[in-house]
Structure formats: structure tokens, C-alpha cells
Amino acid sequence: MPGRTIVLAILIACAASAASRTGAEDSAATQPSSAQDDAATNAANEAKELSLRSTLQTIRGQLELYNIQHDDHYPTFCQIMDWRILTSKTDAKGKISESGTYGPYLLKAPVNPLTGKCQVAESGSGTKEDGWTWDEKKGTLRAVIPADVRAEHPNLHEGDIEVIEK
Numbered sequence: 001m002p003g004r005t006i007v008l009a010i011l012i013a014c015a016a017s018a019a020s021r022t023g024a025e026d027s028a029a030t031q032p033s034s035a036q037d038d039a040a041t042n043a044a045n046e047a048k049e050l051s052l053r054s055t056l057q058t059i060r061g062q063l064e065l066y067n068i069q070h071d072d073h074y075p076t077f078c079q080i081m082d083w084r085i086l087t088s089k090t091d092a093k094g095k096i097s098e099s100g101t102y103g104p105y106l107l108k109a110p111v112n113p114l115t116g117k118c119q120v121a122e123s124g125s126g127t128k129e130d131g132w133t134w135d136e137k138k139g140t141l142r143a144v145i146p147a148d149v150r151a152e153h154p155n156l157h158e159g160d161i162e163v164i165e166k
Contacts, residue, residue: 062105
């Protein structure tokens with residue numbers, strides 16, 4: 001038993017010593033370094049970029065399927081602007097129909113992981129309120145990225161994004 005008492009006394013002394021440190025020492029011990037902050041920011045940015053690439057790949061794949069199933073026609077801008085054309089069943093002519101044989105292609109409107117927006121604008125006219133742009137003639141979907149957000153994500157491919165200054 002005396003050995004346990006000594007060990008217990010040592011543990012109590014260590015705990016008391018740790019508790020008596022100054023606030024500055026505690027603060028310094030718990031604050032992450034600048035390098036840790038940078039690494040965490042880089043990891044978060046990389047995760048968002050990967051999420052954006054994955055989301056684009058999924059949407060583009062479903063748009064291609066829609067194109068194949070609808071006689072080589074992509075949805076028009078008016079059809080895609082609220083995503084209902086891809087979140088509903090459609091008939092062979094691209095009309096939304098509960099009894100449609102095609103779709104739904106997406107479960108819900110996709111959100112741009114970098115901006116949190118899901119609204120669609122016509123290609124070349126995206127604003128800070130939009131998450132995506134759509135060019136119905138080319139069948140091209142791109143993510144809308146404000147210029148300040150773009151600076152944080154230099155690894156994004158230019159063909160995947162539409163940078164806006166507004």
C-alpha cells in the first residue's frame with residue numbers, strides 16, 4: 001500500500017503543478033501554431049475542391065444520360081434553372097411527368113460546395129447569387145466562383161469554373 005500512496009501523491013503534485021501554470025502558459029500550450037492553421041486551411045480547401053469536382057462529375061454524367069435518353073437534346077436553360085428537369089421524371093420529349101419513363105437524374109438540386117449556392121444562371125452571366133452556369137448549346141455546366149474565393153482555390157481547372165468579379 002505505501003507504493004500506491006507515493007504514486008498517488010506524485011499524481012496529485014503533477015496535477016497541482018499543471019494547474020498553477022500562468023494563463024499565458026496555458027494559452028500558449030493550447031493555441032495552434034500558424035503552420036497548423038495553414039495546414040488545416042489547406043486541408044479544408046482541398047476537401048472543398050474535391051467535393052466540387054465530384055459534384056460536377058455527377059451532374060455532368062446525369063446531363064449526358066439525359067441527353068442520350070432525350071434524342072440528343074440537353075435541357076434548355078429554362079428547364080434546368082430550377083433543377084426540376086433533373087429531379088423529376090420526364091417523358092421522351094423532356095416534359096416533366098409523374099408517369100415519365102426517364103429520370104429522376106438527381107435526388108435534389110446540387111449545391112456548389114465552395115459557395116453554398118444552387119441557383120443556375122446562363123453561361124457568362126453568373127452572379128454571387130448563383131452556384132452554377134449552364135450553356136445549353138454546348139451542354140456545359142460550370143461552377144460559379146467569386147474572384148476572392150478563386151484565390152483560395154488555385155488548383156481548380158478553368159473549364160470547371162466561371163469566375164465572377166461582382
